[in-house]
Amino acid sequence: MSDKSDLEVIDRVLAGDIEAFSAIIEKYQDRIFRYAYSRVYNYDEALDIAQEVFLMAMEALRSFRREAKFSTWLFSIMVNYCKNYRKKRDRFPLVALTRSEGGEEYEIPIPDDRQTPEDDVITGDTLRIVREELYALPDDYKEILVLRDIEGLAYGDIARILGIHLSNVKVRIHRGRELLKKRLAERGLL
Amino acid sequence: MTREHITFGLLSDLHDEVLNAARKKSLVEHLNGCPACGREFEQLGRMVKMVSCLRLIGIRSRDEFARATLSRAILCDRKRKRQLYYKRVIPSAVAAMVIFLVGIDQFKNGPTGERRSGARIAAGAGSGEVSREIGSAYDMRKTMSILRKNRARVTVVTDGYIEAEAPSRFIDDIQRECDGSFPTGVHGFATAVGYTEGGIQDGLILSSGIMNQRPADQSGTVRFRVLLR
Structure with missing residues (x-):
């Protein structure tokens, strides 16, 4: 869905067609969830956060001034919500990548729907290590690498979302990548 | 080709293609002639590719999540509309009540505040x-x-x-x-x-x-x- 169709959906929602908001949810749910998951490292909490972010966005939809892209505005809400959430809870230590459900624990699976032979070089174990090391980075580096390297956002959008200067975005990306590269090399992946 | 190795920051910028054309050309020339920097750049690219594969992480029951979120959104919208309604109605009701009471008082006392003695005496006798x-x-x-x-x-x-x-x-x-x-x-x-x-x-x-x-x-x-x- 293009950004133009985002605006069309927003117009419909503002006109009273709340059901139309499902298009926004379906489009952005994974991205919101991934960011939340990188912050709290817990599947259920990340789901709750993602849901709250969508509700907040719908409540505040009238304040969206259409100066920036809708995705940028939505990500700003998400980043601020996660910051406040962590302040409020003041916990979220790194825990095992498991959760309990029905009395037994299981690992969160990474869907493996990669098709190209080149991608097949990266195995599930490799991804698990990359994820562990990425999520173990300091928050400043982690959030910016999630936004840049996972979500593929432009530097300018990241600067708007995080409310920092463009040069600061570059510096954080450099340092975050450097640190991550060093740690992955120590784990034998590079 | 420059003789010094390229800093990691520049390699990162080169990877993300945020450099101008002249700078990019100069760095590419250096990479072609410097195996150490070339290796560093290749490792950086591989790492970014691995990290980007983490976008495969997602919500397992997407439809269920969307449905649940939409249900909550509808409930929140109804609640918001109800609150808006009360915010509009309550001040109007209070204003109407005040006008009514003032009207009653005016009717009893007259516009100058002097009581209508006949009416009052009758009421007094009745009570x-x-x-x-x-x-x-x-x-x-x-x-x-x-x-x-x-x-x-x-x-x-x-x-x-x-x-x-x-x-x-x-x-x-x-x-x-x-x-x-x-x-x-x-x-x-x-x-x-x-x-x-x-x-x-x-x-x-x-x-x-x-x-x-x-x-x-x-x-x-x-x-x-x-x-x-």
């Missing part, structure tokens, strides 16, 4: 209250002072009379003080005690003597009019 007229030997200021001392609540003041309400046990004192037959500095409970021995007659201009009064009037409030000198 068991006693209406009296007391002649005052003093001017308005003195008479008001007497009324205040005897715990009377003044309701209407005109040039010719004062209307007030007071506990029935003080009426005798007011009557006597207004007549000038009783020292104005003495009032209150002493006369009230004496009052229990007798009573007053309602609906008439009272004399200073002790009169019989019905027991029901002893604890009630008497509304009366003091005619000014």
Whole structure:
């Protein structure tokens, strides 16, 4: 869905067609969830956060001034919500990548729907290590690498979302990548 | 080709293609001739590719999540609309109530605040209250002072009379003080005690003597009019 169709959906929602908001949810749910998951490292909490972010966005939809892209505005809400959430809870230590459900624990699976032979070089174990090391980075580096390297956002959008200067975005990306590269090399992946 | 190795920051910028064309060309030339920098750049690219594969992480039951979120969104929207409705309606209702009460008051008292005596006396008679007229030997200021001392609540003041309400046990004192037959500095409970021995007659201009009064009037409030000198 293009950004133009985002605006069309927003117009419909503002006109009273709340059901139309499902298009926004379906489009952005994974991205919101991934960011939340990188912050709290817990599947259920990340789901709750993602849901709250969508509700907040719908409540505040009238304040969206259409100066920036809708995705940028939505990500700003998400980043601020996660910051406040962590302040409020003041916990979220790194825990095992498991959760309990029905009395037994299981690992969160990474869907493996990669098709190209080149991608097949990266195995599930490799991804698990990359994820562990990425999520173990300091928050400043982690959030910016999630936004840049996972979500593929432009530097300018990241600067708007995080409310920092463009040069600061570059510096954080450099340092975050450097640190991550060093740690992955120590784990034998590079 | 530059002789120094390329910094990691520049390699990162080169990977993300945020450099200008001249800078990019210079760095690419260096990479072609420097195996160490070339290896570093290749490792950086591989790492970014691995990290980007983490976008495969997602919500497992996407449809269920979307449905649940939409349901909550609809509930929140209804709640918000309800709150908006009450925010609009409650001030209007309060304003209407105030206007209604002011209207009632205007109807009872007239636009100048002077009570419609006929209507009030009829209401007083209907509710068991006693209406009296007391002649005052003093001017308005003195008479008001007497009324205040005897715990009377003044309701209407005109040039010719004062209307007030007071506990029935003080009426005798007011009557006597207004007549000038009783020292104005003495009032209150002493006369009230004496009052229990007798009573007053309602609906008439009272004399200073002790009169019989019905027991029901002893604890009630008497509304009366003091005619000014």
